[in-house]
Amino acid sequence: MGDALFRFATAGSVDDGKSTLVGRLLHDSKAILADQLESVARTSAERGFGGEPGAIDFALLTDGLRAEREQGITIDVAYRYFSTGRRSFILADCPGHVQYTRNMVTGATTADAVVVLVDARNGVLEQTRRHLAVVALLRVPHVIIAVNKIDLLGYSQQAYDTVAADVAALARELGLADTHVIPVSALAGDNIVDRSANTPWYDGPSLLELLETLPSLDELETEFEALRFPVQLVVRPQGALAHDVDDTESFRDYRAFAGRISSGTVRVGDRVQVFPGGATTTVTGIDAGPDSVDEASAPRSVSLRLADQLDAARGAVIVAEGALPEPRRELDASVFWLGAAPLRPGARVLVKSGTTTVQALVPEIVGRRDLDSLELEPAQLLEINDIGQVRVRLSADLPVEEYVAHRRAGAFLVIDPQSGATLAAGIVTAPVTPTTGHAGSSTRTTTDTEGVAA
Amino acid sequence: MSETQLSWVEERAQRASRNPIAQGLGFRDGASAPPQPAEARETGIDALDALESEAIHIIREVVAEFERPVLLFSGGKDSVLVLHLAAKAFWPGRVPFPVLHVDTGHNFPEVIDFRDRTVERLGLRLEVASVQDYLDDGRLQERADGTRNPLQTQPLLDAIAAGKHDAVFGGARRDEDKARAKERILSLRDEFGQWDPRNQRPELWDLYNGRHTVGQHVRAFPISNWTELDVWRYIEREGIELPPLYYAHEREVYRRDGMWRAISEVSPARVDEVVERRTVRYRTVGDMSCTGAVESHAASVADVVAEVATSTLTERGATRADDRISEAAMEDRKKDGYF
Numbered sequence: 001m002g003d004a005l006f007r008f009a010t011a012g013s014v015d016d017g018k019s020t021l022v023g024r025l026l027h028d029s030k031a032i033l034a035d036q037l038e039s040v041a042r043t044s045a046e047r048g049f050g051g052e053p054g055a056i057d058f059a060l061l062t063d064g065l066r067a068e069r070e071q072g073i074t075i076d077v078a079y080r081y082f083s084t085g086r087r088s089f090i091l092a093d094c095p096g097h098v099q100y101t102r103n104m105v106t107g108a109t110t111a112d113a114v115v116v117l118v119d120a121r122n123g124v125l126e127q128t129r130r131h132l133a134v135v136a137l138l139r140v141p142h143v144i145i146a147v148n149k150i151d152l153l154g155y156s157q158q159a160y161d162t163v164a165a166d167v168a169a170l171a172r173e174l175g176l177a178d179t180h181v182i183p184v185s186a187l188a189g190d191n192i193v194d195r196s197a198n199t200p201w202y203d204g205p206s207l208l209e210l211l212e213t214l215p216s217l218d219e220l221e222t223e224f225e226a227l228r229f230p231v232q233l234v235v236r237p238q239g240a241l242a243h244d245v246d247d248t249e250s251f252r253d254y255r256a257f258a259g260r261i262s263s264g265t266v267r268v269g270d271r272v273q274v275f276p277g278g279a280t281t282t283v284t285g286i287d288a289g290p291d292s293v294d295e296a297s298a299p300r301s302v303s304l305r306l307a308d309q310l311d312a313a314r315g316a317v318i319v320a321e322g323a324l325p326e327p328r329r330e331l332d333a334s335v336f337w338l339g340a341a342p343l344r345p346g347a348r349v350l351v352k353s354g355t356t357t358v359q360a361l362v363p364e365i366v367g368r369r370d371l372d373s374l375e376l377e378p379a380q381l382l383e384i385n386d387i388g389q390v391r392v393r394l395s396a397d398l399p400v401e402e403y404v405a406h407r408r409a410g411a412f413l414v415i416d417p418q419s420g421a422t423l424a425a426g427i428v429t430a431p432v433t434p435t436t437g438h439a440g441s442s443t444r445t446t447t448d449t450e451g452v453a454a
Numbered sequence: 455m456s457e458t459q460l461s462w463v464e465e466r467a468q469r470a471s472r473n474p475i476a477q478g479l480g481f482r483d484g485a486s487a488p489p490q491p492a493e494a495r496e497t498g499i500d501a502l503d504a505l506e507s508e509a510i511h512i513i514r515e516v517v518a519e520f521e522r523p524v525l526l527f528s529g530g531k532d533s534v535l536v537l538h539l540a541a542k543a544f545w546p547g548r549v550p551f552p553v554l555h556v557d558t559g560h561n562f563p564e565v566i567d568f569r570d571r572t573v574e575r576l577g578l579r580l581e582v583a584s585v586q587d588y589l590d591d592g593r594l595q596e597r598a599d600g601t602r603n604p605l606q607t608q609p610l611l612d613a614i615a616a617g618k619h620d621a622v623f624g625g626a627r628r629d630e631d632k633a634r635a636k637e638r639i640l641s642l643r644d645e646f647g648q649w650d651p652r653n654q655r656p657e658l659w660d661l662y663n664g665r666h667t668v669g670q671h672v673r674a675f676p677i678s679n680w681t682e683l684d685v686w687r688y689i690e691r692e693g694i695e696l697p698p699l700y701y702a703h704e705r706e707v708y709r710r711d712g713m714w715r716a717i718s719e720v721s722p723a724r725v726d727e728v729v730e731r732r733t734v735r736y737r738t739v740g741d742m743s744c745t746g747a748v749e750s751h752a753a754s755v756a757d758v759v760a761e762v763a764t765s766t767l768t769e770r771g772a773t774r775a776d777d778r779i780s781e782a783a784m785e786d787r788k789k790d791g792y793f
Contacts, residue, residue: 005501076651078635079628081681088501090679106656218499232514237547243575245546254546260511260660289542300499301510301543314518338656352661355518411659420642420665425658 003083006216009092009107009140011131012117017148021117021186022080022093028193029082029208077103086212102338102385105425108135109411112216113142115207120150120159120183124166130371130385136174137334137387137427139403142214143171143179146207150199151185157201173374178214182207217407218299226323227264227272228409230354231257231316235303244290256287256303257312259355262408264320266304267295271321274312275399278324282307315356317399325409327397332366332431335414336387339423343382343390349423350415351394354408359395359417366390367434376434389432403427502688509536509676510543511660512639513623516674517543517550519664520621523674524581524614527553529569530739531696532625535685536676538694540623541576552579554617556610558602559586560720560741568697583613600720601744611647614671621664621672629681630769639678645669682737682769683762690755702735702753713746737762737769 012018080091092107108114114135118128135143145167153159160183171179182191183199184207190196193208205213235256245251266272270283285305286293296302304318312318319325337343343362351360366389368379382388403410414424499507513536516523525540527533540549555569573580585605588594594605614622628635638654640662655663664672677685689696707714707730708723714734715721721743723729734747735758752758 003501004499005504076636076654078632079679080635081629081679083501083681083683088681088684102656106658109658110660232511233518235544235547237544240548242541242544242546242548243577251546258514258543260507287545289545297499299504299507301507301514303545350665352663354661355515408659411661413658413661413663415663415665420663420667422655422658422663425656 003085003087004216004219005090006087006113006211006214007090007092007111008113008115008211009094009104009111010115010117011094011104011107011135012128012148016117016119017186018117019093021115021146021148021184021192022091024186024189024192025091025208026080026082028189029084077107084208084212089211102336104131105134105138105336105338108138108140109425111140113144113211113214114140115144115146117146117148117186118163118167120147120153120156120163123163124170126372129170129374132170132174132176133369133371133374133387134336136176137336138425139177139407141177141217141220143176144207144210145179145181146184146186147181148184148186150183151188151190155183155190155198157199160199160202180204180210182210225264227266227270227318227320228262228323228406229257229259229266229304229318230262230356231312231314231318232259232355233314234258234312254305255309256285256305257316257318258301258303259318260301261296261298262354263298263406265295265297266302272306272318273321273324274310275317275319275325276327276397277311279308279310280321281310315354317354325399325401328400328428329394329397331392331394331398331400332429333390333392333412333426334387334429335382335390335424335426337382337384337424339416339421340384342384343388343423344380348417350417351392351398351412351426352415353398353400353412356396356398357415358398360414361393362390363393364391366432376432378434389429389434392426400428402430404429502684502691505677505680505684506539506542506688508660508679509539512662512674512676513540513543515662516621516623516640516664516672519662520672522617522619523551523621523623524617524619525549525551525553525623526610526625527555527569527573527580528739529555529565529572529697530625531685531689531700532627532677534572534625534694534696535680535688536623536625537572537576538692539676548577551623552581552617554581554583554610554613554619554622556583556606556613557585558606558741558743559584559589560602560743562697562699562716562739562742564699565697565739568695581613581617583609585609601741603741603744607647614647619671620666621674623674623676625677626675627680627682627685628678637675637678639675640664641673641675642666643671643673647671683759686755686759686762690759697739699736699739699747701758702733702750704731705734705747706730707732707734707747711746714749715746716742718742 010018010022076095078093080093082089092111094104094107116128116131118124132143145163147160147163150156150160164181167179167181182204183202184191186192190198191202191206193206195206235258237251237254239252241248241251266283266286268283268286271280272283273280283304284307286296287303287305288296288300317325343365345363345365347362349360349362350357365379365382367376368382369375369387370377376389379388399409401409410428412426413422414426415421416423525533525536527537537549537553544550553573585594585602588609589596594608597604626634626637628637636651638657640657641649642655643649666672706717708717708727710727714732717723717729732749733751735750735752736745736747738745750761752761
């Protein structure tokens with residue numbers, strides 16, 4: 001068995017040095033090859049980067065679009081790849097600029113961890129709060145705050161402690177999961193790959209050490225471990241068999257349900273139920289291409305053979321016996337609005353959940369989250385980059401769960417039925433009512449217990 | 455871990471149960487809120503397994519949601535890999551879509567031979583978009599530098615329209631190039647095939663939005679997240695056959711732009727270039743007129759895996775003349791409808 005995959009995203013405000021950090025991580029973990037380095041060094045010299053000869057502008061490694069290099073900002077998520085002896089990493093380098101916040105959501109939905117950069121001189125900014133709110137909403141398992149440019153403050157422990165205390169307060173407000181704070185200098189390389197001698201007062205791991213050891217989403221114990229298998233399509237070759245099938249006779253009536261296990265483990269002989277309807281049957285075979293296996297776990301793509309001929313197609317979900325989801329026609333949901341046009345009550349949209357897309361109506365906007373106070377306020381509409389709470393009425397039953405209990409069953413897309421554009425990232429929540437009668441900043445929550453209960 | 459950090463970890467379960475804002479964001483109570491970090495379980499799934507399952511999931515989503523998908527198939531290792539994954543995704547059935555080759559006329563003969571044998575073996579339908587046809591009737595003109603790679607775009611778009619293909623699979627990988635690093639797994643193209651990098655659909659979780667309007671199509675890249683080394687390790691693990699020029703062989707070559715170029719009718723040496731016999735292999739396979747070989751003695755898959763793992767040059771930097779034109783060469787071609 002080889003090394004495991006770990007996905008993380010980076011986020012930060014403009015000028016926090018995010019691209020430099022990513023470049024440094026890639027460079028110091030030896031993921032940058034000679035021809036790339038040479039090209040970057042040449043461009044750095046042409047543009048007169050830094051004072052010293054041979055200084056490298058690491059941001060040039062990651063900003064892939066012409067407009068990004070010209071404006072010195074990151075517009076879109078760039079994916080980078082590197083591996084150490086222990087793990088293969090997929091890095092989603094996300095834009096920090098406010099108008100591109102939606103791309104940060106793209107990077108964070110698949111992330112096992114998010115690295116948020118904070119400039120040690122500026123501390124926690126509005127954009128940091130916004131990023132951490134997104135991370136909390138999307139329940140990224142681990143948050144790493146990289147307190148950058150600590151070298152410019154003479155490696156001051158006090159500067160680090162101030163940021164760490166602010167982050168701690170914010171993490172409490174947001175209910176952030178697992179939070180780590182590391183003092184770094186992306187430019188100088190402190191605490192990126194190796195622990196730095198310049199910060200003797202910090203006894204924690206370097207950034208790379210942390211990334212190598214934090215458990216990934218799939219490695220984490222979750223509450224919801226029962227089998228859940230959304231059917232993508234039915235494999236039924238009916239005589240049109242692949243070239244390498246020798247025993248054509250025994251495959252004449254082959255019929256299997258193809259999909260990706262979204263949670264739990266399936267074993268041959270397991271009793272399972274099928275949504276919709278709840279019919280019960282037995283798993284008679286698990287195929288991974290031409291290989292038959294005895295068991296398979298999330299997130300494997302397999303095909304399941306069942307004992308009974310069931311009327312199941314794309315959109316059906318095969319679950320462990322007794323774990324049949326409740327059919328839902330109405331949802332309470334948090335949405336991260338990404339569409340250019342605002343959401344208004346009464347909007348007709350499409351909702352895509354698992355392998356099903358249904359028509360839906362948004363009869364009510366319950367509220368919009370004030371990103372300063374982080375509280376829910378009444379709102380008439382949701383605009384781009386708003387996080388809101390809505391009710392959704394569906395045209396057909398969906399087998400969703402609350403996102404806190406099951407990520408893959410609680411996540412959905414909101415799609416524009418006309419243009420096909422993705423309008424929002426949605427997550428199913430418990431019912432929520434807005435906090436009323438307070439203006440945003442006056443009700444700012446400062447401790448666990450003083451918040452106004454919903 | 456600092457003391458500050460320790461103290462919040464201890465407080466976490468308590469505070470989640472009392473925190474209305476955390477609840478508003480979807481956390482229920484202390485018992486189910488934020489997962490505890492230290493309880494890793496062994497999934498038994500390594501990076502190659504995870505990448506394989508992701509790719510098969512993408513291929514099946516596209517086949518389920520689109521009417522007429524097609525796979526761009528050049529005989530190069532990345533498109534061979536996508537075809538192998540598609541065969542696994544639908545086994546014991548056949549791959550349920552045809553393959554399309556954009557033929558520049560500057561092909562390596564052994565790659566065309568491999569293409570035809572593969573199509574025959576898997577029982578696939580092959581569509582060919584021929585750049586030579588466009589040159590013959592004047593719809594396209596030969597470039598001064600002789601390379602035909604940029605000429606592929608129009609025949610490709612015409613073939614997509616003629617085949618009424620609403621989804622086009624490709625073997626592009628994000629680690630190949632800075633512009634490709636920005637590409638989505640499902641990438642919407644307008645009727646001119648154009649990529650608009652500043653206005654891409656957000657791609658959330660593993661929920662792919664394939665909605666499109668008449669005239670638009672979607673490019674689908676199932677192996678977006680694979681590196682060159684992942685590809686080779688998987689080829690080794692699965693025993694996938696490739697055209698022989700990926701392995702070390704002797705060839706008549708000459709040196710140009712720091713690369714070994716094969717001698718052929720479409721890529722003659724200039725008078726000042728010395729032709730010699732060298733042991734080389736190809737890391738990428740494109741046109742003979744713009745693909746360079748590297749000196750190598752890697753004659754087996756295992757040799758190639760070892761070589762790629764220790765290489766100090768990127769595959770495109772080492773072997774593609776067309777990507778050296780400018781820092782944004784790939785971005786410009788992609789905007790114009792290239793894949």
